[in-house]
Amino acid sequence: MSLLSVKNLSARFGAFTAFDGVDIELAKGSLTGLIGTNGAGKSTLFSAITGYITPSSGEVKFDGHDMLPLSIEKRVEKGLSRTFQVPREFSRLSVFQNLMAAPPNQAGESLAKLFITPGRVRRQEAELAERADSMLQFLNLARVADTPAGSLSGGQKKLLELGRLLMLEPSCIMLDEPFAGVNPVLVEELSQRIVELNQRGITLLIIEHDLASLSRLVPRLYAMDRGRIIAEGKPSEVLADPRVREAYMGGVI
Amino acid sequence: MEFYLIAISISVLIYMLMASGLSLQYGFTGLVNFGYVGFFAIGAYTSGLLSLQGVPLPVSFLAAMLLAGALAYPLGIITLRLGGDYLAIITLGFSETVRILLMKEDWLTRGVHGVPGLPRVFDDWAGVSSGDLTLLLLLLVVNIAVFALIAYLVRSPFGRIIASIRDNEVAVRALGKNPAAFKTRSLMLGSALAGLAGAFQAHYVTFIAPEQFVPLITFYVWIAIIVGGPNRILGIVVGTIILLTFLEGSRFMRDFVGGVSEVQLASVRFFIIGMALICTILYRPNGLFPDKFSKGK
Ligand SMILES: Nc1ncnc2c1ncn2[C@@H]1O[C@H](COP(=O)(O)OP(=O)(O)OP(=O)(O)O)[C@@H](O)[C@H]1O
Numbered sequence: 001m002s003l004l005s006v007k008n009l010s011a012r013f014g015a016f017t018a019f020d021g022v023d024i025e026l027a028k029g030s031l032t033g034l035i036g037t038n039g040a041g042k043s044t045l046f047s048a049i050t051g052y053i054t055p056s057s058g059e060v061k062f063d064g065h066d067m068l069p070l071s072i073e074k075r076v077e078k079g080l081s082r083t084f085q086v087p088r089e090f091s092r093l094s095v096f097q098n099l100m101a102a103p104p105n106q107a108g109e110s111l112a113k114l115f116i117t118p119g120r121v122r123r124q125e126a127e128l129a130e131r132a133d134s135m136l137q138f139l140n141l142a143r144v145a146d147t148p149a150g151s152l153s154g155g156q157k158k159l160l161e162l163g164r165l166l167m168l169e170p171s172c173i174m175l176d177e178p179f180a181g182v183n184p185v186l187v188e189e190l191s192q193r194i195v196e197l198n199q200r201g202i203t204l205l206i207i208e209h210d211l212a213s214l215s216r217l218v219p220r221l222y223a224m225d226r227g228r229i230i231a232e233g234k235p236s237e238v239l240a241d242p243r244v245r246e247a248y249m250g251g252v253i
Numbered sequence: 254m255e256f257y258l259i260a261i262s263i264s265v266l267i268y269m270l271m272a273s274g275l276s277l278q279y280g281f282t283g284l285v286n287f288g289y290v291g292f293f294a295i296g297a298y299t300s301g302l303l304s305l306q307g308v309p310l311p312v313s314f315l316a317a318m319l320l321a322g323a324l325a326y327p328l329g330i331i332t333l334r335l336g337g338d339y340l341a342i343i344t345l346g347f348s349e350t351v352r353i354l355l356m357k358e359d360w361l362t363r364g365v366h367g368v369p370g371l372p373r374v375f376d377d378w379a380g381v382s383s384g385d386l387t388l389l390l391l392l393l394v395v396n397i398a399v400f401a402l403i404a405y406l407v408r409s410p411f412g413r414i415i416a417s418i419r420d421n422e423v424a425v426r427a428l429g430k431n432p433a434a435f436k437t438r439s440l441m442l443g444s445a446l447a448g449l450a451g452a453f454q455a456h457y458v459t460f461i462a463p464e465q466f467v468p469l470i471t472f473y474v475w476i477a478i479i480v481g482g483p484n485r486i487l488g489i490v491v492g493t494i495i496l497l498t499f500l501e502g503s504r505f506m507r508d509f510v511g512g513v514s515e516v517q518l519a520s521v522r523f524f525i526i527g528m529a530l531i532c533t534i535l536y537r538p539n540g541l542f543p544d545k546f547s548k549g550k
């Protein structure tokens with residue numbers, strides 16, 4: 001059954017077409033990659049699916065709901081989440097507090113509840129702190145828990161952003177270049193984590209330029225070029241596709 | 254001398270209340286409110302006019318806070334969806350609109366003549382001399398309570414979200430939280446504090462007039478929190494004291510030097526304030542007391 005279904009989606013900025021007639025289907029619990037040369041429109045496609053830009057035409061359905069009329073926040077509430085190509089950490093908050101900020105429906109976010117039920121707020125904070133701690137372990141960030149997120153390395157920021165999303169417990173995660181700037185050992189480890197998440201039932205769509213790591217990780221790939229999906233299927237098939245090879249100028253893969 | 258010390262301390266503490274509210278908005282949430290004095294004016298006039306109708310002061314003070322806070326709501330709703338820059342302009346317009354309404358709506362506010370004869374806070378039972386001292390103590394207690402409130406808020410999940418908004422609003426949306434809702438609440442809380450400060454001011458000076466609520470007051474409060482450091486309580490305290498020391502000091506300077514007109518003095522004041530701001534931004538961009546994560550940036 002399809003969890004995310006994108007049909008004939010197009011986005012234009014004035015005369016410039018960022019992407020055109022894109023169709024993507026993600027089955028519930030699937031793990032899928034999205035590749036494409038620089039400027040192919042991958043990140044912009046993510047932005048259109050998650051509500052940061054308004055597409056000029058087409059359809060985005062998630063879990064049976066029409067997503068296009070919904071705000072970014074409402075889409076996240078439905079379980080559709082994303083990371084950004086350039087990490088957007090809360091720079092002056094500690095790594096730990098970055099994670100604590102994420103979970104939805106915190107009692108302590110309501111001014112009334114802060115004063116009427118402080119006990120409940122404290123209990124919830126303690127629960128969340130435990131989850132944040134194990135997330136820090138999971139992502140190898142425990143050592144920098146109290147560091148301001150702004151002073152993390154580029155790769156650590158990527159990990160933090162992933163961790164922040166996971167604190168939301170979303171049903172679908174779209175990752176924009178999770179391996180960029182992450183060292184090879186950690187890429188392996190991160191791939192392992194992604195598989196574990198997928199085994200827990202989370203649907204993932206991953207943009208990545210590290211084609212080798214990505215094709216080892218995902219069973220299915222989409223390839224994009226100049227705003228269009230040019231191939232889809234098993235990684236080996238997609239990477240062998242002449243159009244894909246041409247888009248990557250022959251030599252690279 | 255003793256009277257003078259009490260008087261200046263009262264001014265410091267009234268400004269400190271305002272600085273607390275503005276630092277909640279700017280230092281802790283990142284909201285740029287250039288019309289802060291508008292909420293101070295609303296508080297002063299609300300409590301002042303109500304008290305003349307025989308409303309007891311505790312009630313009129315409460316009304317001042319509630320009205321100032323409530324008026325921030327529509328401003329928040331209109332501007333906070335549009336992003337940061339609009340808020341600065343719209344709030345500045347708001348405070349000037351408030352001042353012009355206070356000048357023009359004679360039937361309610363007596364216009365430019367102002368409203369004299371407001372009741373003082375403790376005179377009824379403490380007498381004029383110890384009344385001021387009692388007021389000073391009350392202001393001290395109120396300020397400490399406000400600091401405690403701010404400290405509790407900024408360490409709470411609510412405080413975490415407003416700090417996140419200050420750092421990266423888009424990422425807050427990516428977490429499924431609506432920044433406008435949080436920003437509106439911070440704006441309302443900070444404005445309510447300005448309203449409370451206004452009520453204290455009105456019943457301390459016993460006279461309110463539109464000319465007391467010019468944009469310059471907004472910028473004084475801004476200077477206090479920028480010099481002190483906008484997201485530390487110590488910064489609020491020290492920044493306010495520095496500001497008032499300077500404002501009072503420049504008055505003395507005129508007596509001391511002699512032959513300086515009020516207009517000339519005002520220009521010198523502006524010059525020094527401008528220099529102080531430039532130096533702060535150049536050498537201590539996060540104020541004298543930056544929060545621990547802003548150091549070295
Ligand atoms: N808001 C915008 N206004 C105008 N053009 C835009 C906008 N957003 C994206 N574009 C353009 O759309 C094109 C696709 O950009 P996008 O970021 O989606 O590429 P990408 O496939 O993610 O590339 P990369 O692999 O380099 O990240 C680019 O040419 C970009 O300049």
Ligand SMILES: [Mg+2]
Pocket residue numbers: 042043044085176
């Ligand atoms: Mg991209």
